[in-house]
Amino acid sequence: MGQIVLDQVTKSFGDMTVIPPLDLTIEDGEFTVFVGPSGCGKSTLLRLIAGLEDVTSGSILIDGKESADIPPAKRGLAMVFQSYALYPHMTVRKNIAFPLRMANMSREEQDRRVQKAAEVLNLTDYLDRRPGQLSGGQRQRVAIGRAIVREPAAFLFDEPLSNLDAALRVGMRLEISELHNRLETTMIYVTHDQVEAMTMADRIVVLRAGHIEQVGTPLELYRNPRNLFVAGFIGSPKMNLLEGAMARKHNAHTIGIRPEHITVSTEEGEWSGVVGVSEHLGSDTFFHVHDTGLADSVTVRADGELDIRHGDRIYMTPRHERMHKFDEKGHRIA
Amino acid sequence: MSTKASRSAARLMLAPAVILLLAWMLVPLTMTLVFSFQRNLPLRGGFLEWVGFENYVRFVSSSAFWPAVQTTVVVVGGVLLITVVLGILLALLLDQQMWGQGVVRIMVIAPFFVMPTVTGLVWKNMFMDPNNGLLAYLWRFFGGDPVVWLSDVPVFSLILIVSWQWLPFATLILLTAMQSLDSDQLEAAEMDGAGTLSRFWHIILPHLSRAITIVILIQTIFLLAIFAKIFVTTQGSFGTRTLTYLIYQRVLESQNVGLGSAGGIYAVILANIFALFLMRIVGKNLDR
Amino acid sequence: MARTVTAQRKAINTGVAWVIGLLIFFPILWTLLTSFKTEAQAIADPPVWFFFDWTLENYRVVQERSNYTRFLWNSIYIAGGSTILGMLVAIPAAWSMAFVPSNQTRNILLWMLSTKMLPAVGVLYPIYLIFIQLGLLDSRFGLTIVIMLINLPIMVWMLYTYFKEIPTEILEAARMDGAGLREEILFVLTPMAIPGIASTILLNVILAWNEAFWTLNLTAARAAPLTAFIASYSSPEGLFYAKLSAASTMAIAPILILGWFSQKQLVRGLTFGAVK
Numbered sequence: 095m096g097q098i099v100l101d102q103v104t105k106s107f108g109d110m111t112v113i114p115p116l117d118l119t120i121e122d123g124e125f126t127v128f129v130g131p132s133g134c135g136k137s138t139l140l141r142l143i144a145g146l147e148d149v150t151s152g153s154i155l156i157d158g159k160e161s162a163d164i165p166p167a168k169r170g171l172a173m174v175f176q177s178y179a180l181y182p183h184m185t186v187r188k189n190i191a192f193p194l195r196m197a198n199m200s201r202e203e204q205d206r207r208v209q210k211a212a213e214v215l216n217l218t219d220y221l222d223r224r225p226g227q228l229s230g231g232q233r234q235r236v237a238i239g240r241a242i243v244r245e246p247a248a249f250l251f252d253e254p255l256s257n258l259d260a261a262l263r264v265g266m267r268l269e270i271s272e273l274h275n276r277l278e279t280t281m282i283y284v285t286h287d288q289v290e291a292m293t294m295a296d297r298i299v300v301l302r303a304g305h306i307e308q309v310g311t312p313l314e315l316y317r318n319p320r321n322l323f324v325a326g327f328i329g330s331p332k333m334n335l336l337e338g339a340m341a342r343k344h345n346a347h348t349i350g351i352r353p354e355h356i357t358v359s360t361e362e363g364e365w366s367g368v369v370g371v372s373e374h375l376g377s378d379t380f381f382h383v384h385d386t387g388l389a390d391s392v393t394v395r396a397d398g399e400l401d402i403r404h405g406d407r408i409y410m411t412p413r414h415e416r417m418h419k420f421d422e423k424g425h426r427i428a
Numbered sequence: 429m430s431t432k433a434s435r436s437a438a439r440l441m442l443a444p445a446v447i448l449l450l451a452w453m454l455v456p457l458t459m460t461l462v463f464s465f466q467r468n469l470p471l472r473g474g475f476l477e478w479v480g481f482e483n484y485v486r487f488v489s490s491s492a493f494w495p496a497v498q499t500t501v502v503v504v505g506g507v508l509l510i511t512v513v514l515g516i517l518l519a520l521l522l523d524q525q526m527w528g529q530g531v532v533r534i535m536v537i538a539p540f541f542v543m544p545t546v547t548g549l550v551w552k553n554m555f556m557d558p559n560n561g562l563l564a565y566l567w568r569f570f571g572g573d574p575v576v577w578l579s580d581v582p583v584f585s586l587i588l589i590v591s592w593q594w595l596p597f598a599t600l601i602l603l604t605a606m607q608s609l610d611s612d613q614l615e616a617a618e619m620d621g622a623g624t625l626s627r628f629w630h631i632i633l634p635h636l637s638r639a640i641t642i643v644i645l646i647q648t649i650f651l652l653a654i655f656a657k658i659f660v661t662t663q664g665s666f667g668t669r670t671l672t673y674l675i676y677q678r679v680l681e682s683q684n685v686g687l688g689s690a691g692g693i694y695a696v697i698l699a700n701i702f703a704l705f706l707m708r709i710v711g712k713n714l715d716r
Numbered sequence: 717m718a719r720t721v722t723a724q725r726k727a728i729n730t731g732v733a734w735v736i737g738l739l740i741f742f743p744i745l746w747t748l749l750t751s752f753k754t755e756a757q758a759i760a761d762p763p764v765w766f767f768f769d770w771t772l773e774n775y776r777v778v779q780e781r782s783n784y785t786r787f788l789w790n791s792i793y794i795a796g797g798s799t800i801l802g803m804l805v806a807i808p809a810a811w812s813m814a815f816v817p818s819n820q821t822r823n824i825l826l827w828m829l830s831t832k833m834l835p836a837v838g839v840l841y842p843i844y845l846i847f848i849q850l851g852l853l854d855s856r857f858g859l860t861i862v863i864m865l866i867n868l869p870i871m872v873w874m875l876y877t878y879f880k881e882i883p884t885e886i887l888e889a890a891r892m893d894g895a896g897l898r899e900e901i902l903f904v905l906t907p908m909a910i911p912g913i914a915s916t917i918l919l920n921v922i923l924a925w926n927e928a929f930w931t932l933n934l935t936a937a938r939a940a941p942l943t944a945f946i947a948s949y950s951s952p953e954g955l956f957y958a959k960l961s962a963a964s965t966m967a968i969a970p971i972l973i974l975g976w977f978s979q980k981q982l983v984r985g986l987t988f989g990a991v992k
Binding site for chain 2: 725726729733736740741744746750759762805808812813815816818822824825827829830831833834835839840846865868872922925926928932933942943947957961964967968971972974975976979980982986987
């Protein structure tokens with residue numbers, strides 16, 4: 095079991111309020127991602143759940159139990175840190191076994207569990223090395239191993255992939271997702287990278303300045319961003335946000351249209367402009383189009399093999415049913 | 429990592445150190461302050477009367493005061509000059525490639541670990557003795573008259589002895605600072621056409637400036653308090669009586685506690701002036 | 717990266733550095749040599765260098781006549797005792813400030829530094845009085861306490877700078893892994909901090925061993941350590957070069973060896989972490 099309920103939780107450091115009153119329920123077995131720009135309070139929130147920081151007010155219920163007086167060691171949660179936080183003076187085997195040793199588990203049971211975790215994470219050959227002798231990806235796996243052996247009620251991940259290079263990050267993303275599918279344990283994952291959020295989460299919590307901007311499945315956020323912040327944050331490349339005459343025509347202060355919801359043509363279309371930078375990804379190409387009369391630059395997606403170059407004039411037609419409208423305060427207009 | 433539990437544990441663990449140091453600082457200092465306003469002669473029964481600031485006035489107006497200030501300034505200044513200049517040169521030298529660098533380093537650093545009473549006595553007897561000292565042999569060898577170091581040039585001799593002990597400290601710190609200099613910077617300067625001398629002036633010296641300041645401040649604070657070397661060499665005679673030694677004599681030799689305490693308060697104020705500068709530098713370092 | 721230099725340049729460097737190094741080291745070397753000479757050879761004119769009748773006589777005489785072992789034992793007691801006591805106080809304090817910093821931490825650290833700057837002579841008489849009152853004059857215990865206190869700021873600072881280099885996340889990881897405060901310090905912090913703790917101990921032993929102001933002023937016959945023992949050679953009647961050399965060699969040898977091990981740490985300790 096691993097249901098986590100945050101009830102009117104706040105956190106201040108001195109005079110500075112990092113988390114204003116916040117309510118959130120994370121269901122058992124759910125993979126929840128906290129995402130937001132740096133300084134949005136997502137890591138603080140995770141540390142509050144972990145018990146590494148006290149809540150200033152409000153309460154955190156883990157499986158229905160008030161956790162305020164439970165030290166982190168007794169909350170039954172496991173955490174994977176950004177820096178991996180492996181014990182440099184212990185071998186991989188001892189690192190993974192450490193939580194079991196702290197729980198006074200028998201030697202045989204410790205060995206059995208470490209062995210099993212090592213197999214799952216492909217670490218069997220490295221058990222007698224020290225963290226200093228491992229690559230970044232291997233260290234990350236040791237950190238995960240240390241988390242899974244104790245079979246926690248929930249896993250907490252604090253930007254675990256941000257120290258890895260791009261290729262490794264994609265691989266680890268898959269591994270963590272597979273791990274979740276197999277263990278079906280609650281996972282809370284903090285990241286500033288919306289791609290990680292979109293690809294891994296059952297539910298995403300978008301945070302800004304300690305506030306929850308929106309909670310929902312990746313597709314809900316993609317389809318129906320509740321406000322301009324979420325609209326701009328979720329999706330890559332970013333949604334085009336247009337103000338002015340074009341927005342007024344649609345009875346909105348701002349309209350948003352994603353690059354993939356604009357049809358590109360060399361002959362005709364609703365809007366037109368001159369191609370500036372084009373980013374070729376192979377399957378797709380993103381054009382940054384200028385002189386549209388709409389905004390400084392409009393980003394559109396086109397087929398990867400379309401032969402359009404810098405300086406060419408192109409025509410664009412937005413798919414109106416995929417257009418998002420926002421009022422002056424940035425709220426979505428239904 | 430701070431929860432109420434860890435914060436209270438932390439306070440509890442910090443308490444002994446703070447309480448001990450607070451007691452160590454406040455109790456004796458308060459007593460010194462109180463004594464400094466008294467006529468207090470232990471040989472005549474201790475406390476006699478309250479005299480206000482008389483001791484402070486008498487301490488600075490006594491015939492021994494200005495010579496002591498002068499000696500202190502000359503000794504501290506002389507040692508600083510010698511150790512910093514030679515320290516920079518030695519650090520530059522030790523930073524070069526050579527055979528047996530480790531051994532040379534050890535030889536250069538060794539004097540710092542010699543206990544001050546040994547330093548004083550070895551120099552006084554085996555080197556500076558006018559009859560049997562090694563320097564006397566050297567002088568005679570070259571046909572000169574041996575110098576009676578500790579009475580003819582006592583302050584210079586003291587500076588020499590103290591410098592010998594503190595040069596390793598300056599060298600070691602400056603060498604450590606020098607080794608933290610990014611060699612890319614030097615190579616970039618070389619590419620820009622800077623010669624050896626201008627590389628030293630424009631890159632190495634500015635890089636060392638903070639370390640030099642620290643050496644000067646820390647040495648000043650320690651040098652103001654030199655005691656043992658004077659104690660075993662001249663006992664403060666022949667114009668080697670520094671402020672510290674003067675205060676020591678007032679308190680323990682002439683048993684004039686009031687006067688000595690007033691001197692002590694002056695010494696505390698003086699040391700604190702340098703300590704304030706040092707704390708500012710160290711404090712800045714903490715923020716990084 | 718250090719570039720390779722020409723062999724000629726390297727030879728010049730080597731020559732100059734060795735000459736200067738030997739010059740600086742010479743007083744120690746000369747003391748060592750003299751300690752093996754007879755008194756006559758020690759003041760021979762011209763001086764004898766290596767070709768003399770090497771003898772251990774001086775060491776024997778010094779030991780017998782001045783009860784050297786008692787002074788040695790006092791030095792060990794005071795240096796060792798003040799270090800152990802100091803570490804017991806300093807480790808928790810440094811732990812607390814390094815890992816649970818508050819907005820007062822900086823001020824406390826700087827204040828501790830300022831107590832180190834307090835000139836000893838300014839508090840000599842009060843300490844003297846307190847010692848008389850408490851019957852601590854000429855006692856090893858009293859001296860141990862005083863020396864512990866004067867070096868405590870350096871110990872706290874040095875440990876603090878070492879602890880600061882240990883990532884807080886690792887300690888938090890231990891906490892998440894189920895370790896209590898005791899296990900966290902025992903199984904995670906201490907093993908990681910051992911190099912720093914060892915260096916701090918080393919530097920403190922050196923400083924305590926060589927401390928002269930308080931040892932000269934607060935001890936007489938019973939509790940006097942080696943610093944005071946050597947000082948007793950300053951009176952003319954005790955002046956024999958070879959024996960002074962033997963006594964000096966015995967007094968400085970252990971610390972010279974420790975000192976060579978701790979060069980780097982010395983810098984950090986004595987500059988309060990400002991130069992590393």
